[in-house]
Amino acid sequence: MNNLEAARKKIVLPLAKKIANLESQDINILLKNISQGKTVILKNKIHKINKPCAIGKDLRTKVNVNIGASTDVSSVQKELKKLDISVAYGADTIMDLSIGKDIRKVRKEIISYSPIPVGTVPIYEAAQEAEYKKGSSFRMTKDDILDVIERQAREGVDFFTIHSGITKEIIVKMHHLKKRLIGIVSRGGAILANWIMHNNKENPLYEYFDEILAIAKKYDITLSLGDGLRPGSVLDATDQAQLYELKKLGELSRYALSKGVQTIIEGPGHVPINQVEKNIKLEKRICHGAPFYVLGPLVTDVSSGYDHISAAIGGAWASYFGADFLCYVTPSEHLKLPSLDDVREGLIASKIAAHAADIAKGIKNQINWDKNMSRARKSRDWKKQIKLSIDPVKAKKYRTRSKPQASKTCTMCGRYCSLKLTEEYF
Ligand code: SF4
Numbered sequence: 001m002n003n004l005e006a007a008r009k010k011i012v013l014p015l016a017k018k019i020a021n022l023e024s025q026d027i028n029i030l031l032k033n034i035s036q037g038k039t040v041i042l043k044n045k046i047h048k049i050n051k052p053c054a055i056g057k058d059l060r061t062k063v064n065v066n067i068g069a070s071t072d073v074s075s076v077q078k079e080l081k082k083l084d085i086s087v088a089y090g091a092d093t094i095m096d097l098s099i100g101k102d103i104r105k106v107r108k109e110i111i112s113y114s115p116i117p118v119g120t121v122p123i124y125e126a127a128q129e130a131e132y133k134k135g136s137s138f139r140m141t142k143d144d145i146l147d148v149i150e151r152q153a154r155e156g157v158d159f160f161t162i163h164s165g166i167t168k169e170i171i172v173k174m175h176h177l178k179k180r181l182i183g184i185v186s187r188g189g190a191i192l193a194n195w196i197m198h199n200n201k202e203n204p205l206y207e208y209f210d211e212i213l214a215i216a217k218k219y220d221i222t223l224s225l226g227d228g229l230r231p232g233s234v235l236d237a238t239d240q241a242q243l244y245e246l247k248k249l250g251e252l253s254r255y256a257l258s259k260g261v262q263t264i265i266e267g268p269g270h271v272p273i274n275q276v277e278k279n280i281k282l283e284k285r286i287c288h289g290a291p292f293y294v295l296g297p298l299v300t301d302v303s304s305g306y307d308h309i310s311a312a313i314g315g316a317w318a319s320y321f322g323a324d325f326l327c328y329v330t331p332s333e334h335l336k337l338p339s340l341d342d343v344r345e346g347l348i349a350s351k352i353a354a355h356a357a358d359i360a361k362g363i364k365n366q367i368n369w370d371k372n373m374s375r376a377r378k379s380r381d382w383k384k385q386i387k388l389s390i391d392p393v394k395a396k397k398y399r400t401r402s403k404p405q406a407s408k409t410c411t412m413c414g415r416y417c418s419l420k421l422t423e424e425y426f
Contacts, residue, residue, distance in 0.1 A: 044221050267295070280292060298333075
Protein backbone atom coordinates (compact mmCIF):
# COMPACT_ATOMS: atom_id res chain seq x y z
CA MET A 1 0.00 0.00 0.00
CA ASN A 2 1.44 3.42 -0.90
CA ASN A 3 1.27 6.52 1.29
CA LEU A 4 -1.67 8.07 -0.58
CA GLU A 5 -3.77 4.89 -0.44
CA ALA A 6 -3.05 4.50 3.27
CA ALA A 7 -4.03 8.12 3.95
CA ARG A 8 -7.29 7.65 2.06
CA LYS A 9 -8.12 4.63 4.21
CA LYS A 10 -6.98 6.51 7.34
CA ILE A 11 -4.35 3.86 7.97
CA VAL A 12 -1.42 5.25 9.94
CA LEU A 13 1.81 3.91 8.43
CA PRO A 14 5.00 4.31 10.53
CA LEU A 15 6.41 6.88 8.09
CA ALA A 16 3.34 9.12 8.34
CA LYS A 17 3.47 8.84 12.12
CA LYS A 18 7.13 9.85 12.14
CA ILE A 19 6.39 12.85 9.93
CA ALA A 20 3.44 13.95 12.06
CA ASN A 21 5.76 13.92 15.09
CA LEU A 22 8.56 15.75 13.30
CA GLU A 23 6.18 18.44 12.08
CA SER A 24 4.10 18.59 15.27
CA GLN A 25 1.01 18.08 13.15
CA ASP A 26 -2.01 16.05 14.19
CA ILE A 27 -1.82 12.72 12.32
CA ASN A 28 -5.45 12.93 11.21
CA ILE A 29 -4.85 16.35 9.65
CA LEU A 30 -1.72 15.06 7.92
CA LEU A 31 -3.60 12.06 6.48
CA LYS A 32 -6.49 14.26 5.36
CA ASN A 33 -4.13 16.65 3.55
CA ILE A 34 -2.30 13.76 1.88
CA SER A 35 -5.58 12.21 0.73
CA GLN A 36 -6.66 15.56 -0.74
CA GLY A 37 -3.35 16.05 -2.57
CA LYS A 38 -2.40 19.07 -0.43
CA THR A 39 0.56 17.31 1.19
CA VAL A 40 2.93 14.71 -0.22
CA ILE A 41 5.51 12.36 1.25
CA LEU A 42 8.62 12.03 -0.88
CA LYS A 43 9.77 8.45 -0.70
CA ASN A 44 10.31 5.69 -3.21
CA LYS A 45 9.25 2.38 -1.65
CA ILE A 46 12.70 0.90 -2.14
CA HIS A 47 14.88 3.88 -1.16
CA LYS A 48 16.24 3.82 2.38
CA ILE A 49 16.31 7.33 3.82
CA ASN A 50 16.61 8.33 7.44
CA LYS A 51 15.40 11.91 7.14
CA PRO A 52 11.87 11.63 5.74
CA CYS A 53 10.27 14.64 4.13
CA ALA A 54 6.69 15.72 3.66
CA ILE A 55 5.80 18.86 1.74
CA GLY A 56 2.56 20.75 1.95
CA LYS A 57 -0.19 22.36 3.94
CA ASP A 58 0.79 23.93 7.26
CA LEU A 59 4.16 22.15 7.29
CA ARG A 60 7.60 23.69 7.59
CA THR A 61 8.75 25.09 4.23
CA LYS A 62 11.23 22.67 2.71
CA VAL A 63 14.37 23.51 0.73
CA ASN A 64 15.81 21.57 -2.20
CA VAL A 65 19.40 21.63 -3.40
CA ASN A 66 20.21 20.95 -7.05
CA ILE A 67 23.51 19.24 -7.71
CA GLY A 68 24.87 17.16 -10.57
CA ALA A 69 27.54 17.06 -13.24
CA SER A 70 27.29 18.84 -16.58
CA THR A 71 28.65 18.05 -20.04
CA ASP A 72 31.51 20.49 -19.35
CA VAL A 73 32.37 19.78 -15.69
CA SER A 74 32.01 16.29 -14.29
CA SER A 75 33.30 14.72 -11.07
CA VAL A 76 31.42 12.06 -9.15
CA GLN A 77 33.45 12.82 -6.00
CA LYS A 78 32.72 16.53 -6.15
CA GLU A 79 28.99 15.96 -6.53
CA LEU A 80 29.09 13.61 -3.53
CA LYS A 81 30.85 16.33 -1.52
CA LYS A 82 28.03 18.70 -2.51
CA LEU A 83 25.58 16.11 -1.20
CA ASP A 84 27.49 15.97 2.12
CA ILE A 85 27.50 19.76 2.47
CA SER A 86 23.80 19.94 1.62
CA VAL A 87 22.88 17.36 4.24
CA ALA A 88 25.18 18.94 6.86
CA TYR A 89 23.58 22.37 6.33
CA GLY A 90 20.03 21.07 6.48
CA ALA A 91 18.76 20.52 2.93
CA ASP A 92 15.45 18.66 2.95
CA THR A 93 15.84 17.11 -0.49
CA ILE A 94 18.45 16.83 -3.20
CA MET A 95 17.93 16.84 -6.96
CA ASP A 96 20.50 15.27 -9.21
CA LEU A 97 20.37 17.26 -12.45
CA SER A 98 23.36 15.48 -13.97
CA ILE A 99 23.86 15.36 -17.67
CA GLY A 100 26.97 14.20 -19.53
CA LYS A 101 29.17 11.13 -19.37
CA ASP A 102 28.81 10.41 -15.65
CA ILE A 103 25.02 10.76 -15.49
CA ARG A 104 24.27 7.21 -14.28
CA LYS A 105 27.29 6.91 -12.01
CA VAL A 106 26.54 10.17 -10.21
CA ARG A 107 22.88 9.28 -9.74
CA LYS A 108 23.55 5.81 -8.38
CA GLU A 109 26.11 7.14 -5.88
CA ILE A 110 23.83 9.95 -4.76
CA ILE A 111 20.90 7.59 -4.23
CA SER A 112 23.02 5.14 -2.26
CA TYR A 113 24.56 7.81 0.02
CA SER A 114 21.70 10.26 0.43
CA PRO A 115 19.84 10.19 3.75
CA ILE A 116 17.26 12.61 2.26
CA PRO A 117 14.87 12.14 -0.68
CA VAL A 118 16.41 12.31 -4.15
CA GLY A 119 14.77 13.79 -7.24
CA THR A 120 15.76 13.66 -10.92
CA VAL A 121 14.59 14.86 -14.34
CA PRO A 122 14.45 11.64 -16.40
CA ILE A 123 14.04 13.43 -19.75
CA TYR A 124 17.71 14.49 -19.48
CA GLU A 125 18.91 10.90 -19.53
CA ALA A 126 16.43 9.86 -22.24
CA ALA A 127 17.52 12.73 -24.50
CA GLN A 128 21.20 12.04 -23.89
CA GLU A 129 20.83 8.31 -24.58
CA ALA A 130 19.00 9.01 -27.84
CA GLU A 131 21.82 11.36 -28.83
CA TYR A 132 24.53 8.78 -28.04
CA LYS A 133 22.74 5.75 -29.51
CA LYS A 134 20.73 7.24 -32.37
CA GLY A 135 22.64 10.40 -33.18
CA SER A 136 19.97 12.87 -32.05
CA SER A 137 17.60 13.54 -29.17
CA PHE A 138 14.92 14.10 -31.82
CA ARG A 139 14.94 10.30 -32.35
CA MET A 140 13.98 9.70 -28.72
CA THR A 141 10.84 7.54 -28.59
CA LYS A 142 8.11 7.03 -26.03
CA ASP A 143 9.69 3.67 -25.10
CA ASP A 144 13.12 5.29 -24.64
CA ILE A 145 11.59 7.73 -22.18
CA LEU A 146 9.55 5.14 -20.28
CA ASP A 147 12.59 2.83 -20.06
CA VAL A 148 14.62 5.58 -18.39
CA ILE A 149 11.77 6.43 -16.01
CA GLU A 150 11.39 2.78 -15.02
CA ARG A 151 15.17 2.36 -14.61
CA GLN A 152 15.45 5.40 -12.35
CA ALA A 153 12.41 4.25 -10.38
CA ARG A 154 14.07 0.86 -9.82
CA GLU A 155 17.22 2.61 -8.63
CA GLY A 156 15.22 4.35 -5.91
CA VAL A 157 14.55 7.94 -7.07
CA ASP A 158 11.93 9.48 -4.76
CA PHE A 159 10.53 12.21 -7.00
CA PHE A 160 10.63 12.94 -10.72
CA THR A 161 10.32 16.22 -12.53
CA ILE A 162 8.02 15.41 -15.44
CA HIS A 163 7.30 18.19 -17.96
CA SER A 164 3.89 16.93 -19.09
CA GLY A 165 2.27 20.36 -19.30
CA ILE A 166 4.28 21.61 -22.28
CA THR A 167 1.91 20.43 -25.00
CA LYS A 168 2.04 20.55 -28.77
CA GLU A 169 -0.86 23.00 -28.79
CA ILE A 170 1.09 25.68 -26.94
CA ILE A 171 4.39 25.04 -28.71
CA VAL A 172 3.08 24.86 -32.28
CA LYS A 173 -0.10 26.90 -32.33
CA MET A 174 0.42 29.66 -29.82
CA HIS A 175 2.46 32.76 -30.37
CA HIS A 176 2.98 33.79 -26.77
CA LEU A 177 6.44 32.36 -26.62
CA LYS A 178 7.59 34.46 -29.57
CA LYS A 179 6.58 37.61 -27.70
CA ARG A 180 8.80 36.74 -24.76
CA LEU A 181 11.99 38.60 -24.03
CA ILE A 182 13.63 35.24 -23.24
CA GLY A 183 11.99 32.18 -24.76
CA ILE A 184 12.32 28.85 -22.93
CA VAL A 185 14.82 28.66 -20.05
CA SER A 186 13.92 25.25 -18.60
CA ARG A 187 16.36 22.57 -19.79
CA GLY A 188 13.64 19.90 -19.88
CA GLY A 189 11.21 22.35 -21.46
CA ALA A 190 13.72 23.18 -24.21
CA ILE A 191 14.43 19.49 -24.98
CA LEU A 192 10.71 18.75 -25.28
CA ALA A 193 9.77 21.90 -27.22
CA ASN A 194 12.46 21.12 -29.80
CA TRP A 195 11.31 17.49 -29.99
CA ILE A 196 7.68 18.56 -30.55
CA MET A 197 8.65 21.09 -33.26
CA HIS A 198 10.98 18.69 -35.06
CA ASN A 199 8.66 15.66 -35.00
CA ASN A 200 5.38 17.58 -35.18
CA LYS A 201 4.03 15.23 -32.53
CA GLU A 202 2.51 15.55 -29.07
CA ASN A 203 4.80 15.67 -26.03
CA PRO A 204 5.25 11.99 -25.04
CA LEU A 205 5.21 12.95 -21.36
CA TYR A 206 1.69 14.29 -21.93
CA GLU A 207 0.46 11.66 -24.39
CA TYR A 208 1.65 8.73 -22.28
CA PHE A 209 1.00 10.22 -18.88
CA ASP A 210 -0.93 7.10 -17.84
CA GLU A 211 2.15 4.92 -18.36
CA ILE A 212 4.22 7.30 -16.25
CA LEU A 213 1.56 7.24 -13.53
CA ALA A 214 1.65 3.43 -13.50
CA ILE A 215 5.41 3.47 -12.79
CA ALA A 216 5.07 6.21 -10.18
CA LYS A 217 2.32 4.29 -8.42
CA LYS A 218 4.28 1.05 -8.40
CA TYR A 219 7.22 2.65 -6.58
CA ASP A 220 5.26 5.34 -4.69
CA ILE A 221 7.16 8.09 -6.49
CA THR A 222 5.88 11.67 -6.34
CA LEU A 223 5.64 13.49 -9.65
CA SER A 224 6.89 17.05 -9.63
CA LEU A 225 4.98 18.44 -12.60
CA GLY A 226 7.60 20.58 -14.28
CA ASP A 227 7.17 24.10 -15.58
CA GLY A 228 8.93 23.85 -18.91
CA LEU A 229 7.64 27.32 -19.79
CA ARG A 230 8.63 29.14 -16.63
CA PRO A 231 9.62 32.75 -17.25
CA GLY A 232 13.33 33.48 -17.47
CA SER A 233 12.93 37.23 -17.07
CA VAL A 234 10.86 39.37 -14.73
CA LEU A 235 9.43 40.94 -17.90
CA ASP A 236 8.04 37.56 -19.02
CA ALA A 237 6.54 36.72 -15.63
CA THR A 238 2.94 35.55 -15.40
CA ASP A 239 2.49 35.59 -19.19
CA GLN A 240 -0.02 33.52 -21.14
CA ALA A 241 2.43 30.70 -21.91
CA GLN A 242 3.22 30.25 -18.21
CA LEU A 243 -0.46 30.33 -17.23
CA TYR A 244 -1.54 27.97 -19.99
CA GLU A 245 0.99 25.42 -18.79
CA LEU A 246 -0.05 25.94 -15.17
CA LYS A 247 -3.65 25.17 -16.15
CA LYS A 248 -2.52 21.93 -17.79
CA LEU A 249 -0.50 21.04 -14.69
CA GLY A 250 -3.61 21.57 -12.56
CA GLU A 251 -5.57 19.11 -14.73
CA LEU A 252 -2.76 16.57 -14.68
CA SER A 253 -2.36 16.90 -10.93
CA ARG A 254 -6.05 16.14 -10.35
CA TYR A 255 -5.88 13.23 -12.75
CA ALA A 256 -2.80 11.80 -11.05
CA LEU A 257 -4.49 12.06 -7.68
CA SER A 258 -7.50 10.13 -9.02
CA LYS A 259 -5.06 7.42 -10.13
CA GLY A 260 -3.38 7.24 -6.74
CA VAL A 261 -0.22 9.23 -7.47
CA GLN A 262 1.05 12.18 -5.44
CA THR A 263 2.09 15.37 -7.26
CA ILE A 264 3.64 18.73 -6.59
CA ILE A 265 3.63 21.64 -9.02
CA GLU A 266 6.77 23.44 -10.15
CA GLY A 267 6.73 27.19 -10.54
CA PRO A 268 8.79 30.21 -11.57
CA GLY A 269 11.52 31.29 -12.08
CA HIS A 270 11.77 35.06 -12.41
CA VAL A 271 8.92 37.05 -10.82
CA PRO A 272 8.92 40.70 -9.68
CA ILE A 273 7.97 41.12 -6.02
CA ASN A 274 4.58 42.63 -6.84
CA GLN A 275 3.55 39.49 -8.78
CA VAL A 276 4.67 36.87 -6.27
CA GLU A 277 1.41 36.77 -4.29
CA LYS A 278 -0.66 36.50 -7.48
CA ASN A 279 1.49 33.60 -8.73
CA ILE A 280 1.10 31.61 -5.53
CA LYS A 281 -2.65 32.22 -5.27
CA LEU A 282 -3.15 31.25 -8.91
CA GLU A 283 -1.31 27.98 -8.40
CA LYS A 284 -3.24 27.14 -5.26
CA ARG A 285 -6.56 27.84 -7.01
CA ILE A 286 -5.81 26.23 -10.38
CA CYS A 287 -4.06 23.19 -8.89
CA HIS A 288 -6.55 22.61 -6.05
CA GLY A 289 -4.09 23.27 -3.26
CA ALA A 290 -1.34 20.93 -4.55
CA PRO A 291 2.05 21.75 -2.98
CA PHE A 292 3.91 24.48 -4.88
CA TYR A 293 7.63 24.09 -5.58
CA VAL A 294 9.22 27.33 -6.75
CA LEU A 295 12.65 27.93 -8.25
CA GLY A 296 13.67 31.00 -6.27
CA PRO A 297 11.84 32.94 -7.58
CA LEU A 298 14.36 35.59 -8.56
CA VAL A 299 12.90 39.05 -8.10
CA THR A 300 15.30 40.80 -10.45
CA ASP A 301 17.31 39.74 -13.50
CA VAL A 302 20.45 41.76 -12.70
CA SER A 303 21.81 39.98 -9.60
CA SER A 304 24.47 37.85 -11.34
CA GLY A 305 26.89 36.58 -8.70
CA TYR A 306 24.23 37.32 -6.05
CA ASP A 307 21.26 35.43 -7.49
CA HIS A 308 20.95 33.49 -4.21
CA ILE A 309 19.97 36.78 -2.54
CA SER A 310 17.48 37.64 -5.26
CA ALA A 311 16.02 34.13 -4.92
CA ALA A 312 15.87 34.34 -1.13
CA ILE A 313 13.86 37.57 -1.34
CA GLY A 314 11.45 35.93 -3.78
CA GLY A 315 11.45 32.67 -1.83
CA ALA A 316 10.52 34.38 1.43
CA TRP A 317 7.60 36.17 -0.22
CA ALA A 318 6.50 33.06 -2.09
CA SER A 319 6.59 30.90 0.99
CA TYR A 320 4.79 33.54 3.05
CA PHE A 321 1.94 33.54 0.52
CA GLY A 322 1.75 29.74 0.47
CA ALA A 323 4.59 28.14 -1.51
CA ASP A 324 5.57 24.91 0.22
CA PHE A 325 8.94 24.02 -1.24
CA LEU A 326 11.81 26.27 -2.31
CA CYS A 327 14.44 25.24 -4.79
CA TYR A 328 17.67 26.97 -3.86
CA VAL A 329 19.61 29.20 -6.22
CA THR A 330 23.37 29.66 -5.90
CA PRO A 331 25.61 32.69 -6.52
CA SER A 332 26.79 30.95 -9.69
CA GLU A 333 23.31 30.76 -11.25
CA HIS A 334 23.39 31.80 -14.92
CA LEU A 335 27.21 31.78 -14.80
CA LYS A 336 28.69 28.33 -14.10
CA LEU A 337 28.27 24.95 -12.39
CA PRO A 338 28.18 25.66 -8.62
CA SER A 339 31.23 25.01 -6.44
CA LEU A 340 31.02 23.56 -2.92
CA ASP A 341 30.95 27.08 -1.45
CA ASP A 342 28.23 28.13 -3.90
CA VAL A 343 26.10 25.18 -2.78
CA ARG A 344 26.51 26.13 0.89
CA GLU A 345 25.72 29.81 0.31
CA GLY A 346 22.73 29.09 -1.89
CA LEU A 347 21.31 26.62 0.60
CA ILE A 348 21.75 28.95 3.58
CA ALA A 349 20.06 31.80 1.68
CA SER A 350 17.04 29.61 0.87
CA LYS A 351 16.85 28.27 4.41
CA ILE A 352 16.75 31.82 5.76
CA ALA A 353 13.93 32.61 3.32
CA ALA A 354 11.99 29.49 4.31
CA HIS A 355 12.39 30.08 8.03
CA ALA A 356 11.55 33.80 7.78
CA ALA A 357 8.28 32.85 6.08
CA ASP A 358 7.57 30.02 8.53
CA ILE A 359 7.77 32.27 11.58
CA ALA A 360 5.52 34.82 9.86
CA LYS A 361 3.02 32.08 8.95
CA GLY A 362 3.08 30.77 12.50
CA ILE A 363 4.26 27.26 11.60
CA LYS A 364 4.35 25.31 14.86
CA ASN A 365 7.47 25.66 17.03
CA GLN A 366 9.46 27.54 14.39
CA ILE A 367 9.61 30.75 16.43
CA ASN A 368 11.28 28.91 19.31
CA TRP A 369 14.56 28.91 17.42
CA ASP A 370 14.46 32.73 17.26
CA LYS A 371 13.36 32.95 20.89
CA ASN A 372 16.37 30.92 22.01
CA MET A 373 18.71 33.01 19.87
CA SER A 374 17.34 36.26 21.32
CA ARG A 375 17.88 34.94 24.83
CA ALA A 376 21.46 34.00 23.97
CA ARG A 377 21.99 37.50 22.50
CA LYS A 378 20.62 39.20 25.62
CA SER A 379 22.93 37.22 27.86
CA ARG A 380 25.74 37.69 25.33
CA ASP A 381 26.39 33.99 25.26
CA TRP A 382 28.32 33.69 22.01
CA LYS A 383 28.84 29.96 22.33
CA LYS A 384 25.10 29.48 22.28
CA GLN A 385 24.57 32.08 19.57
CA ILE A 386 27.05 30.28 17.32
CA LYS A 387 25.40 26.93 17.99
CA LEU A 388 21.99 28.38 17.15
CA SER A 389 23.18 30.15 13.99
CA ILE A 390 21.90 28.94 10.65
CA ASP A 391 25.58 28.65 9.65
CA PRO A 392 27.57 27.97 12.86
CA VAL A 393 30.85 27.59 10.96
CA LYS A 394 30.62 31.09 9.51
CA ALA A 395 29.31 32.59 12.75
CA LYS A 396 32.28 31.15 14.68
CA LYS A 397 34.76 32.35 12.07
CA TYR A 398 33.38 35.91 12.30
CA ARG A 399 33.29 35.94 16.09
CA THR A 400 36.89 34.76 16.48
CA ARG A 401 38.22 37.02 13.73
CA SER A 402 37.75 40.23 15.75
CA LYS A 403 38.55 40.07 19.48
CA PRO A 404 36.73 42.63 21.72
CA GLN A 405 38.69 44.56 24.43
CA ALA A 406 35.91 44.45 27.02
CA SER A 407 34.55 41.13 28.20
CA LYS A 408 31.11 39.99 27.03
CA THR A 409 30.89 42.47 24.17
CA CYS A 410 31.72 42.33 20.50
CA THR A 411 33.78 44.77 18.44
CA MET A 412 30.67 46.26 16.84
CA CYS A 413 30.12 48.71 19.76
CA GLY A 414 32.94 47.73 22.11
CA ARG A 415 32.72 49.58 25.47
CA TYR A 416 29.39 51.09 24.36
CA CYS A 417 27.69 47.70 24.09
CA SER A 418 24.05 48.65 24.69
CA LEU A 419 23.20 45.27 26.16
CA LYS A 420 26.04 45.51 28.68
CA LEU A 421 25.31 49.15 29.55
CA THR A 422 21.69 48.39 30.39
CA GLU A 423 21.92 44.87 31.82
CA GLU A 424 21.40 46.06 35.36
CA TYR A 425 18.00 47.64 34.59
CA PHE A 426 16.57 45.70 31.62
S1 SF4 B 1 28.65 45.27 21.23
FE1 SF4 B 1 26.85 46.03 20.18
S2 SF4 B 1 26.50 44.47 18.56
FE2 SF4 B 1 27.91 43.57 20.01
S3 SF4 B 1 26.63 42.47 21.45
FE3 SF4 B 1 26.90 44.51 22.36
S4 SF4 B 1 25.15 45.66 21.57
FE4 SF4 B 1 25.29 43.83 20.32
